[in-house]
Amino acid sequence: MKTTAYSSFNTTNYLPIEPICDELDQLPFLQRTYRQRKSDSKVDVYRWDDMTIDIDESSEEPDPDRKIRRLNVMTNGITHTSWIDPLSVLFQEDLGAAELARIREFGAAR
DSSP states (O other), X not given: OOOOHHHXXXXXXXXXXXXHHHHHHTOTTOEEEEEEEOSSEEEXXXXXXXXXEEEEEEOOOOOTTOOOOXXXXXXXXXXXXXXXXXXXXXXXXGHHHHHHHHHHHHTTOO
């Protein structure tokens, strides 16, 4: 396997979801509704009233052909085309708000 900046970052900052999900399973107000375990992806989905919470551990890397394979609508209403790049907005008018959110979450790091 070729080491890339993404794989190095992922290895250094790896956080398994099992301990997180073990804790979430103990909360009486959360109900696990889905669990998937694959070689490159682990997902647990919980429901809290009318809210769905996904806990996702995957080893995906950015797709260089820029095809949209996933749309994420965040709580601030901005629609992103990928979970990897915080500036991968679907609508250009959301770029300024996405940049502010990126700075709030990640600081000056790019």
